[in-house]
Amino acid sequence: MRVAIFASGNGTNFEILAQQFLRKQIPGQLVLLFCDHPKAPVIERAQCLGINWESFTVKECGDKAAYEQRISQLLTAQKIDFIVLAGYLRVIGNGILDQYPQRIINLHPAYLPEYPGLHSIERALADGRKQTGVTIHYVDAGLDSGPIITQQRVPILPTDTLESLETRVHACEHQLYPQVVKQLLTVFEKKEKNQ
Incomplete structure (x- = not known):
């Protein structure tokens, strides 16, 4: 299985996944990082790990349709x-969804359907919730609305700041996401061999 990771920002989840691919702890081969922000720190992480990367923006391509087409060609x-x-902050278009049915997964820092979209951790904290969570799901045309693969709750403590809560949510992500990627790719590889 040849795998691409899409990311937009800092790239801590990318780095943890990439390290596990390189150590053969996750089956398949990580062959590409795609990033929609040419100056994002995740690109430096990819360079340090020797992972091939590509970056371009919607603006460079002219519009969203041309952007998606260029990604599809890549x-x-x-x-x-x-x-x-892994922290890719754009909605995936129908062309790529059709190209990869049930083969695109996303990590979201909330217990969906709670807090889809951006700033999920901040919104849960501001609302005075007692818990939030992490969700891994298949990607569909909606906003964080695809079929859920697994979820894990993260408590919100009375003393939590945004920074302390983010730290615990990210720790949960860093543990859970590699496990799920490994499980899914193991299943896909078995299916490929049996076809």
């Missing part, structure tokens, strides 16, 4: 089988 050229979103 994925085809790299013979990508499976896509892992």
Whole structure:
């Protein structure tokens, strides 16, 4: 299985996944990081790990349709089988969804359907919730609305600041996401061998 990771920002989940791919703790081969922000720190993480990366923006491409088409061409050229979103802050378009049915997964820092979209941790804290969570789901055309693969609750403590809560949510992500990616790719590889 040839895997691409899409990310937009700092890239801590990308780095943890990439390290596990490189150590063969996750089956398949991580062949590409795609980032929609050319100056994002995740690109430096990819460079340090020797992972091939590509970055361009919607603005560079002219519009969203051209942007998605260019991504699709990149994925085809790299013979990508499976896509892992790790802090990629754009909605995936129908062309790529059709190209990779049930082969794109996302990590979301909330217990969906609670707090879809951006600033999920901040919103849960501001609302005075007693818990939030982490969700891993298949990607569909909606906003964090695809079929859920697994979820884990994260308590919100009375003393929590945004920074302390983010730290615990990210710790949960860093543990859970590699496990799920490993399980899914193991299943996909078995299916491929049996076809």
